[in-house]
Amino acid sequence: xxxxxIDIGYLALAAGYLLLIIPILLILYYRVKxxxxxxxxxLRMTVQLLLVGFYLxxxxxxxxxxxNLLWLLVMAGAADLSIIHSAGVTVRKFALPLFVAVLAxxxxxxxxxxxxxxxxxxxxxxxxxxxxxxxxxxxCLRASIIGLSDFYRSIYQEEKAYQLxxxxxxxxxxxxxxxxxxxxxxxxxxxxxxxxxxxLVALPGMMTGIIMGGASPMTAIKYQIAIMIAxxxxxxxxxxxxxxxxxxxxxxxxxxLDPAIFxxxxx
Amino acid sequence: MNDSWRCEFRHVSIRFNGRPVLADFNLGLRPGxxxxxxxxxxxxxxxxxxxxxxxxxxxxxRIFVDGEELTAESVWRLRRRMAFVPQEADLGRGRVREILxxxxxxxxxxxxxxxxxxLPELLERFFLSEALLQEEIRTLSGGExxxxxxxxxxxxxxxxxxxxxxxxxxxxxARMAVQDYFAGRSELTVLAVSHDTHFQELAHRVVELQxxxxxxxx
Numbered sequence: 001x002x003x004x005x006i007d008i009g010y011l012a013l014a015a016g017y018l019l020l021i022i023p024i025l026l027i028l029y030y031r032v033k034x035x036x037x038x039x040x041x042x043l044r045m046t047v048q049l050l051l052v053g054f055y056l057x058x059x060x061x062x063x064x065x066x067x068n069l070l071w072l073l074v075m076a077g078a079a080d081l082s083i084i085h086s087a088g089v090t091v092r093k094f095a096l097p098l099f100v101a102v103l104a105x106x107x108x109x110x111x112x113x114x115x116x117x118x119x120x121x122x123x124x125x126x127x128x129x130x131x132x133x134x135x136x137x138x139x140c141l142r143a144s145i146i147g148l149s150d151f152y153r154s155i156y157q158e159e160k161a162y163q164l165x166x167x168x169x170x171x172x173x174x175x176x177x178x179x180x181x182x183x184x185x186x187x188x189x190x191x192x193x194x195x196x197x198x199x200l201v202a203l204p205g206m207m208t209g210i211i212m213g214g215a216s217p218m219t220a221i222k223y224q225i226a227i228m229i230a231x232x233x234x235x236x237x238x239x240x241x242x243x244x245x246x247x248x249x250x251x252x253x254x255x256x257l258d259p260a261i262f263x264x265x266x267x
Numbered sequence: 268m269n270d271s272w273r274c275e276f277r278h279v280s281i282r283f284n285g286r287p288v289l290a291d292f293n294l295g296l297r298p299g300x301x302x303x304x305x306x307x308x309x310x311x312x313x314x315x316x317x318x319x320x321x322x323x324x325x326x327x328x329r330i331f332v333d334g335e336e337l338t339a340e341s342v343w344r345l346r347r348r349m350a351f352v353p354q355e356a357d358l359g360r361g362r363v364r365e366i367l368x369x370x371x372x373x374x375x376x377x378x379x380x381x382x383x384x385x386l387p388e389l390l391e392r393f394f395l396s397e398a399l400l401q402e403e404i405r406t407l408s409g410g411e412x413x414x415x416x417x418x419x420x421x422x423x424x425x426x427x428x429x430x431x432x433x434x435x436x437x438x439x440x441a442r443m444a445v446q447d448y449f450a451g452r453s454e455l456t457v458l459a460v461s462h463d464t465h466f467q468e469l470a471h472r473v474v475e476l477q478x479x480x481x482x483x484x485x
Binding site: 166171178256 | 321324340347351355356372375423
């Protein structure tokens with residue numbers, strides 16, 4: 001692989017912002033109520049990515065195994081809080097099990113990717129470890145939010161149907177099974193759908209990145225296939241663990257859902 | 268303690284968000300007894316049934332089923348003595364036959380086989396066609412769903428039947444067929460919430476519940 005990616009100068013990047021005139025004019029002309037949120041989002045994107053760029057550069061230069069691992073733990077913590085916030089559940093009951101779910105869901109396919117597929121002599125090589133971990137975890141986060149929300153919200157909203165299963169003699173595992181099945185379906189379906197259309201509609205980010213980094217398209221698609229598999233495995237594992245590990249604390253001893261798990265009650 | 272009660276409520280009090288729903292409620296049902304609960308909305312009628320199934324835990328008082336106290340531990344076993352027909356029965360998703368068959372897959376019901384042979388007679392008694400078994404439950408009318416819920420409860424062969432407005436969506440003919448059926452099954456202990464006069468006439472006892480605040484005012 002050569003490192004022929006052309007760098008972008010800061011002035012040139014600033015010029016890129018000029019293109020924004022087009023959507024801004026559209027928003028102003030049609031009085032779409034998005035101007036403020038658009039400006040805030042652009043600002044956030046810029047600041048967040050600059051920060052990520054700075055600290056990743058730092059991490060890449062040092063390339064210490066413990067620092068890379070620490071980065072993974074911090075990202076898992078951030079993902080954990082993001083899931084809790086999006087799913088509207090309590091930190092007290094969900095923080096620890098979801099942290100474990102995200103970390104394990106990311107670590108298992110990551111370790112497999114780095115050791116078996118890439119066969120890296122040094123597994124914590126920042127150049128591979130960090131971007132691949134980030135891609136897997138980002139998808140685990142999304143899947144966990146969908147799966148967890150679907151599971152607990154459905155049981156809350158369909159409380160009567162759920163309780164009828166208990167009345168009919170179901171134990172907790174049997175009573176939650178139809179809801180878990182639906183949650184897994186909802187959480188896994190987006191990745192399955194994207195695998196079916198990948199490459200047809202749009203070129204995936206990782207593949208384009210590797211091509212622009214100077215590698216051949218064939219190398220790029222091999223990475224893309226491997227990452228899609230890793231993502232799918234990671235999301236499946238994370239959703240499974242997200243539901244299984246939080247279940248114990250979310251139901252009363254009588255088998256009913258504890259409404260106190262929600263910070264805001266589902267509509 | 269009287270062991271001959273099939274179900275018994277002793278001094279049960281329940282509050283929802285600080286509002287009393289049941290205050291010092293006492294009731295005992297003997298085996299084979301049919302009791303109809305009546306009273307204004309908010310009097311706690313559904314709560315009585317939901318308590319017995321362990322869906323609502325009393326703040327005070329105790330509940331017994333066949334002499335055994337209902338606790339977080341015993342509830343899983345005691346639920347197997349009861350069959351429940353909820354108000355506006357929501358039976359989940361799937362075809363009617365799958366829904367009727369589903370409980371027989373649970374470990375707690377492992378000793379029961381799906382009593383397929385009883386189905387035609389039950390369906391006929393409640394004016395349901397056998398073709399309905401192939402339908403998706405969500406395509407059924409409210410009255411049909413309610414009767415399917417009753418059939419589902421009866422198939423489990425439980426000695427205690429808890430009926431929460433179980434005939435509210437039925438026309439007069441179907442309603443009477445269901446109520447007469449329960450009156451004819453004298454071995455069943457029935458605790459029913461109903462405002463229906465025919466059902467009340469068929470009951471051994473009618474218990475009128477009043478909201479706890481109202482009771483104090485009178």
